[in-house]
Amino acid sequence: MVVRTLNGVAGEFRLDIPAILKDCLVSALIALALAVFIIGLRTTDGSGGLGLDFRWQAVGIAVVGVFVGRFLLNLWWARRTPKPKVATAEQGVAASAAEAFKTFVKVAAPMAVIGAVVLPWMPFADRYLLDVSILVLTYIMLGWGLNIVVGLAGLLDLGYVAFYAVGAYSYALLALYFDLSFWACLPLAGAFACLFGILLGFPVLRLRGDYLAIVTLGFGEMIRVILLNWYEFTKGPDGLSGIPRPSFFGLPFTRRVPEGTESFHTFFDLDYSSLHRIIFLYYVILVLALLTNWFTLRLRRLPIGRAWEALREDEIACRSLGINPTNTKLTAFAIGAMFGGFAGSFFATRQGFISPESFTFIESAVILAIVVLGGMGSQVGVVVAAVLLIGGTELFRGLDEYRMLAFGGAMVLIMVWRPRGLLAHREPTLKLSPAPTGGGPP
Amino acid sequence: MEYFVQQLINGITLGSIYGLIAIGYTMVYGIIGMINFAHGDIFMIGAFVSLITILLLGMAGLSWIPLALLITLIVAMLLTSAYGWTVERLAYRPLRGSFRLAPLISAIGMSIFLQNYVQLAQGARVKPLQPVVQGGFTFMERPDGFTVSLSYMQIVIVVVTIALMAAFSLLIARTSLGRAQRACEQDRRMAALVGINVDRTISLTFVMGAALAAVAGMMFLLYYGVIDFYIGFLAGIKAFTAAVLGGIGSLPGAMLGGLLIGLIETFWSAYFTIEYKDVAAFGILVLVLIFLPTGLLGKPEVEKV
Structure with a gap:
């Protein structure tokens, strides 16, 4: 049969x-x-030791x-018929696809931004959706930050979460010890993360690709271990709780406020709703993320951005052109770290509680996966990958046990399916025309 | 002095386990230039297969320990190799010739997958095992009663490691498989042109790495007596650090790096603070790399334009 x-x-x-x-x-x-x-x-677990089922x-x-x-x-x-491989036709197809993709991005990107701006006002926007959106946006911002290091400068950083942690702890500690507000701490947290990036980058950026990867990984673990063990300062595994929430230009989002002061809902004469704070946080991270994107896009047009991309393509050629590789890498590292720090302080204020648990290697891996799965160097790719990976696994929250299993499996499958990432149109910002024919890299 | 000798023994034992795992990293890196992130989890699977085999043999009533250990060793090596082979076949082979980061991401995904797979199949609780190999020697008794102890298990670990290293060096140096591996390491395309089955050679490299990781897993299980699904992560990172420290791509380097990382960790925990032993291991790695950018025994890479 x-x-x-x-x-x-x-x-x-x-x-x-x-x-x-x-x-x-x-x-x-x-x-x-x-x-x-x-x-x-x-x-x-049986009575006398382990048993087997x-x-x-x-x-x-x-x-x-x-x-x-x-x-x-x-x-x-068997169904898939092999495509005829003619070099010129392939190139033509690739070029037209790239063009089509460019126009698509030109239309879709503003639409996506508008969609993101109006999302909280949609009737279906409940608290859960907004929470997930905030999470996705945080990862988009982290992805964009790491994209500067990995996608533009071509440095493999496996310890990006360290800067995220530095940002989060900077904000939390500054707020708890010195009673500074979120908006005062945000630049400070970015500066601290930047400083850490320089401190780490200075000795190790002379290393070649994979050695750099393991050192950054080690650095990420070191930061986590220090946070875990320096109990007097960071409260170790207990974490820091009671981190102040951000305020709307000095107006807190609380139901009751001390006599004589006003909160957000009394000032604007609204009914109290816990959703206000969520919506506010949503806009904060949206603005932060868009700022990261805008900054990156501008940087790519500057000499330093050009130097990053040139360095990624050919380090020796760069050196012979008089670009200092160490300094150029260091700027990429420091700027990437700074955005990680911003995202970290946002994370701290959103959660109100942080502990070293949140900054494990798996986070670094997830952020790196977002960058690479999206297509290295592609800003839109980061968005697509973050929505797919983070939003996608959020959908499976009910199947909690299988969530991470599916996550790992999806990473392998996407890579095998599209090894250069989902949107792999990494265009050089500057291109000499006409393009040389034949003999290109395979 | 007695304390120092004791720590030396402990450090060498731990270092042997790291070294065995590090060989898998270094061989794979040497031949296809990728960090096999899932290798630590292959080690973890090796430990689990050993645990299950030991329990099965216990249920079957096999009481002669050397035979039981030998059977466990063989079963663990075989089944773990099958895992190593499958991982390579599914996650890395389709990405051969792709750009540098693709296999790395695939490997990280595989590592997450394997961890959760074992967690789902075997449960998240730690698995304790009663000591199988007991007893040992004690010597150098101090007036205050402190003695240096060298357990049989530690002897077994070091002896097995030395034996495997010797067998392995012979395999690489003398057999046709070893020659094929070295050829692929130098130039894969040229190796294919002279009739070497490159895919098969790479698969066998993964199989050998996994077999050694299985041995390390079994030793880990017997030495510490407790495993869980998460042991692969830290052990994997340490072993990779060891491989880099020794100079990635070099077999003696991996062993040397493993021993050094084991010793650093043990001595740091013994004389300073146990909490910061990982920081110490990574710190020394950074220091070594700053002064010797290709590790202790690595060959300096010639960059050509």
């Missing part, structure tokens, strides 16, 4: 059924080998699932 339907399919697509079945069988056998111990035998159904499901999945994948591959 099964074979007959297969043959029917085979007639249409000219499938090599025995080969496909063999392939599926091999995959299923490998899945069996992988699943039999880790899935099939679950360690359980047998779960052969789960293994069966996994094996059958792999078999069926592999079979469908094979059908999909």
